[in-house]
Amino acid sequence: MDLPFEPYRIKVVERIQRVERPEREQLLREAGYNLFRIPSAAIYIDLLTDSGTSAMSDRQWAALMTGDEAYACSRSFDDFTAAIRDIFGYTHVIPTHQGRAAESILFSVACRRGDVVPNNTHFDTTRANVEHVGAIALDCVIDEGLDPGLDHPFKGNMSLAKLEAAFRRYGRERIPFVMLTITNNSGGGQPVSLANVREVSAYCHEQGVPLLFDACRYAENAWFIQQREPGCAGMSVKQIAREVFACGDGCTMSAKKDALVNIGGFLCLNDDGWAQAATNLLILFEGFPTYGGMAGRDLAAVAQGLREGLEEEYLAYRIGQVARLGRAITRLGVPILQPVGGHAVYIDARTALPHIPQSEFPAQAFAAALYLEGGVRAVEIGSLMFEHRDPDGGALVHPTMELVRLAVPRRVYTHSQLDYVAEACGRVAELKERLQGLEIAWQPPVLRHFTARLRPVGGGELIASPATI
Ligand SMILES: Cc1ncc(COP(=O)(O)O)c(C=O)c1O
Numbered sequence: 115m116d117l118p119f120e121p122y123r124i125k126v127v128e129r130i131q132r133v134e135r136p137e138r139e140q141l142l143r144e145a146g147y148n149l150f151r152i153p154s155a156a157i158y159i160d161l162l163t164d165s166g167t168s169a170m171s172d173r174q175w176a177a178l179m180t181g182d183e184a185y186a187c188s189r190s191f192d193d194f195t196a197a198i199r200d201i202f203g204y205t206h207v208i209p210t211h212q213g214r215a216a217e218s219i220l221f222s223v224a225c226r227r228g229d230v231v232p233n234n235t236h237f238d239t240t241r242a243n244v245e246h247v248g249a250i251a252l253d254c255v256i257d258e259g260l261d262p263g264l265d266h267p268f269k270g271n272m273s274l275a276k277l278e279a280a281f282r283r284y285g286r287e288r289i290p291f292v293m294l295t296i297t298n299n300s301g302g303g304q305p306v307s308l309a310n311v312r313e314v315s316a317y318c319h320e321q322g323v324p325l326l327f328d329a330c331r332y333a334e335n336a337w338f339i340q341q342r343e344p345g346c347a348g349m350s351v352k353q354i355a356r357e358v359f360a361c362g363d364g365c366t367m368s369a370k371k372d373a374l375v376n377i378g379g380f381l382c383l384n385d386d387g388w389a390q391a392a393t394n395l396l397i398l399f400e401g402f403p404t405y406g407g408m409a410g411r412d413l414a415a416v417a418q419g420l421r422e423g424l425e426e427e428y429l430a431y432r433i434g435q436v437a438r439l440g441r442a443i444t445r446l447g448v449p450i451l452q453p454v455g456g457h458a459v460y461i462d463a464r465t466a467l468p469h470i471p472q473s474e475f476p477a478q479a480f481a482a483a484l485y486l487e488g489g490v491r492a493v494e495i496g497s498l499m500f501e502h503r504d505p506d507g508g509a510l511v512h513p514t515m516e517l518v519r520l521a522v523p524r525r526v527y528t529h530s531q532l533d534y535v536a537e538a539c540g541r542v543a544e545l546k547e548r549l550q551g552l553e554i555a556w557q558p559p560v561l562r563h564f565t566a567r568l569r570p571v572g573g574g575e576l577i578a579s580p581a582t583i
C-alpha cells in the first residue's frame with residue numbers, strides 16, 4: 115500500500131471549489147499569467163507554498179487561547195524561548211514576524227556594502243535582503259545539486275571547494291559569515307548532511323567566520339539525515355537537529371514551515387554585539403524584544419508547533435506524502451528533480467518543455483498551464499525568480515534549473531487530492547509544443563516574480579490549438 119499513514123484525524127474542514135475552465139482562463143489572463151495574482155477562492159489545490167499554510171493542531175489552537183498578550187516579558191515569550199533553546203541551543207532569541215524580517219535585521223547588522231555572503235543556495239528573499247544592503251549573495255551548492263536528473267542523498271550540500279575559492283577570491287574580511295539553508299529550498303528542497311555541516315563549520319571556524327543556518331525546514335533536514343546518513347539511524351531527529359545547530363553560531367527561521375504556524379519567525383545569535391544591534395533594529399521595526407513581530411498567542415503556537423514538527427511519525431508521513439506525489443508524477447512521464455525533496459516536488463521544465471528557451475520562462479509557462487488545466491497553483495523557481503545581472507560583468511545570468519515547485523502544505527491535503535495534482539501535471543506535459551513561452555509585460559525592480567505581469571510570446575494563446583503549430 116503506497117499510502118503514508120496520517121498520524122492524526124480531521125477535526126475541522128474547509129470547503130474548496132473548482133471554478134470552471136473558461137473562468138480560469140479569464141482569471142489567468144487578468145492576472146498577467148502570474149499565479150500570485152489569482153484569488154485563492156479560484157484555486158482548487160493550492161501548492162503555491164508550504165509557508166504559513168500548515169493546518170495547526172488542536173493543541174496549537176488551544177495554545178492560541180492561552181496566549182499571554184502582555185506587552186513585556188509575557189509567559190508566551192518564555193514558552194517560545196524555552197522551546198527554541200531546547201532545540202537550537204543559541205544564546206539570544208529574537209522574535210520576528212516571519213523569516214525575511216530576521217534576514218533583513220541580520221544582514222543590516224552584520225553586512226556592509228561590498229561584502230559577500232556564501233550560502234549553499236540563497237532563497238529569493240535571502241538573496242534580495244543580501245543585495246538590499248549592497249552585499250553579494252554567492253551560491254556554493256555542490257555541482258550534483260545543479261543536475262536535476264542526478265540521484266544523490268544530499269544534493270543540498272555546500273561545496274567546500276567553492277567556499278574555499280570564495281575566501282581566496284574575496285578575502286576573509288569581506289565575508290562576515292557563511293550560511294547553510296536546510297533544506298535547500300531553491301535547490302529542490304534537498305537536504306544537507308551532518309558531515310557537510312561539520313566540514314563547513316570546521317572550515318568557517320578555522321577562518322574565524324561564523325556559520326549561520328537558514329533553518330526553516332530544519333526538522334525535515336534532520337529526518338533525511340536520520341534516514342540516509344551512515345551512522346545517524348540510531349539518533350532521534352531532535353538529537354540530530356541539536357547536533358546540526360551546535361555546529362553553528364545562529365540562525366534565521368521562518369516558523370511558517372517546520373514550526374507549523376501561519377505566521378512567525380525568529381533570529382538566533384550567539385554573538386552579544388550582533389544580538390544587541392539586532393535588538394535595536396527589532397524595537398525600531400518589529401516590536402518590543404519579547405514579542406518582536408508577533409502576538410503572544412502566535413508565540414505560544416510556535417512553541418507548540420516546534421515540538422510537533424519534530425515528531426517522527428509526523429515527519430515520516432509528511433515526507434512520505436511528498437515522495438508519493440513525486441512517484442505519481444514520474445509514473446506519468448513528467449520529469450522531476452530527483453530525488454524528491456522534503457516539502458515539494460519540483461518539475462524539471464527545461465526537460466519537459468525543451469522548445470521553450472529560458473528567456474521565455476518555461477517553468478512559468480508550465481505553472482500557468484497547470485492552473486488552466488486543473489485549477490492547481492504551483493510556483494516557478496527559475497528565470498522569472500532568479501534571472502540576475504552578474505555582479506562582476508553585468509551580463510544576464512539565468513539559473514541552471516527551471517523548476518515548477520509543487521509545495522505541499524503540512525497536514526492539509528489528502529492523498530487523493532495529490533493524485534489529482536499528478537494527473538493534471540501529466541496533462542500539461544502532454545501538451546508539449548502546444549504550450550507557448552511567456553514574455554514580461556511589466557515588472558517591478560526587485561522580487562519581480564511576486565507581482566510581474568506576463569503574456570504569451572507573440573501575443574497568442576498560452577496553449578495553441580493543434581492546428582496552429
Ligand atoms: C529557505 C527559505 N528562507 C527564507 C524564507 C523566508 O521566510 P518568510 O516567508 O517567512 O519571510 C523562505 C520562505 O519560503 C524559505 O523557504
